[in-house]
Amino acid sequence: MESLTILVVDDDPVIRRLLQQRLKNEHYSVMVANDGYQAERLLKKQHFDVVLTDLVMPGDIGGIEVLEITKELSPDTEVVLITAHSSVDTAVAAMKKGAADYLEKPINFDELFLRMDKIANLKSILKSAKDIGQAMSITEAEAASTIQNLEMTVAKLQTRLDEVETALRDRTKAEDERIANAIDILTGE
Amino acid sequence: MIKISPDELKVVAQYIHDISGIHLDQSKSYLFETRLSSIAEASGCSSYRELQQKAKQDPAKKLERAIIDAITTNETLFFRDKGPFELLQHKLLPEMIDARTPKSGMMKTNIRIWSAAASTGQELYSIAIIIKELLRDLSKYNISLLGTDISDAAIAQASYGKYNKFEIERGLDRAVLQKYFSLFGDSWKIKDEIRSMVNFRKLNLMQPFTALGKFDIIFCRNVAIYFTLQDRTKLFNKIADSLADDGYLVIGSTESLTGVCSRFVPKRHLRAIFYQKS
Numbered sequence: 001m002e003s004l005t006i007l008v009v010d011d012d013p014v015i016r017r018l019l020q021q022r023l024k025n026e027h028y029s030v031m032v033a034n035d036g037y038q039a040e041r042l043l044k045k046q047h048f049d050v051v052l053t054d055l056v057m058p059g060d061i062g063g064i065e066v067l068e069i070t071k072e073l074s075p076d077t078e079v080v081l082i083t084a085h086s087s088v089d090t091a092v093a094a095m096k097k098g099a100a101d102y103l104e105k106p107i108n109f110d111e112l113f114l115r116m117d118k119i120a121n122l123k124s125i126l127k128s129a130k131d132i133g134q135a136m137s138i139t140e141a142e143a144a145s146t147i148q149n150l151e152m153t154v155a156k157l158q159t160r161l162d163e164v165e166t167a168l169r170d171r172t173k174a175e176d177e178r179i180a181n182a183i184d185i186l187t188g189e
Numbered sequence: 190m191i192k193i194s195p196d197e198l199k200v201v202a203q204y205i206h207d208i209s210g211i212h213l214d215q216s217k218s219y220l221f222e223t224r225l226s227s228i229a230e231a232s233g234c235s236s237y238r239e240l241q242q243k244a245k246q247d248p249a250k251k252l253e254r255a256i257i258d259a260i261t262t263n264e265t266l267f268f269r270d271k272g273p274f275e276l277l278q279h280k281l282l283p284e285m286i287d288a289r290t291p292k293s294g295m296m297k298t299n300i301r302i303w304s305a306a307a308s309t310g311q312e313l314y315s316i317a318i319i320i321k322e323l324l325r326d327l328s329k330y331n332i333s334l335l336g337t338d339i340s341d342a343a344i345a346q347a348s349y350g351k352y353n354k355f356e357i358e359r360g361l362d363r364a365v366l367q368k369y370f371s372l373f374g375d376s377w378k379i380k381d382e383i384r385s386m387v388n389f390r391k392l393n394l395m396q397p398f399t400a401l402g403k404f405d406i407i408f409c410r411n412v413a414i415y416f417t418l419q420d421r422t423k424l425f426n427k428i429a430d431s432l433a434d435d436g437y438l439v440i441g442s443t444e445s446l447t448g449v450c451s452r453f454v455p456k457r458h459l460r461a462i463f464y465q466k467s
Contacts, residue, residue: 071372075354075358076354076358095374095375096374096375097372097374098372098374098375126355129355133359137270140270140442140443141270141442143443144270144272144442144443145460147442147443147444147445148442148455148457148461148462150445150447151445151446151447151455151462152455152457152462154447155454155455
């Protein structure tokens, strides 16, 4: 399984460093942003599997805004919010806006790794499903083209057979003339 | 998972055919097991025979509906297979609009389109989006879009028009998504301007459907593949009766009407085939 790319967004330098270090130790690929503005710039430049953001940050871009920006720029990126116990209601509201999950402070790292693991599993299942879907589309397109060619060929032959039948049943002409006409139709003359 | 015995397979297959027209042969025992086992367990049945008897005796048909929902394949996506939608946009719709536009400018253009195996609605909404994109101002048109399916669960989802992010990511590009859907929690919901263009209702294609009236364009994709040859012939004959004389029929891209119904002739347009009555 490929390792997740994670963007950590937190204005607190101590928590930021701690998250970065612990996630790196678990072999995740991590980048950090000091605030929402920097997060937005990074999100515009590259794709992340997960954005792990503090809910409350100074400035106009808080965790909810980071969530909205992320979903706008890259809908398949999962957003996990870090929140104080007192703002759990806000976090639940954020889940309704498309956040994957939230973690309460102080951060329990086992819990964090578990959540990241779950997201990684989901991403890998989705990727397999997408691969299967693509393989199916290719097979289907190939089969469709074969079937459609056959369908048109059969229709053309049917028309010609109908013409042959009409020619053979044409009572206004002598038998050998009817046969000659039928042969002309069959040989495409 | 409850195992199915060969005897049960026969009886249950016949029952499923009776209620849905779907033909499952002996080789598909895994389908019965994977799709019906949980229903059997949930309704306290220890065998499929018991489930079938219970379903048959239930006057409210709740179990029957659950079995139909489970056994039908709702594999569908927005703009599944680009061919038919390009065909609709560039050929069928423009030609049908030409044919149906009244000579005097006062009357509206009437067009009726039917998605006969609508599943969870993606095909019909894709058609509605194409119409909206192509015509913009719909006030001069009277376009009726009907979607039918045998599964209550599928029709319920189609009517609600809400799709989770996995369903939505498949086949829809960002611009269309942003324009015609609104984010609804973790899911996307079709906007009212498109929702109001379509209607969904339950229909078993094995039953008569002349009451639906005549249609100008019929999509009947990837459903007849689950029927026996005999049932396919019956279905496409009924569809021929329901199609306007100059109407268009679109079937699944890997389906064929050769040896099924001689009332249609295939016509090719670019990468797609459509049928007209002969």
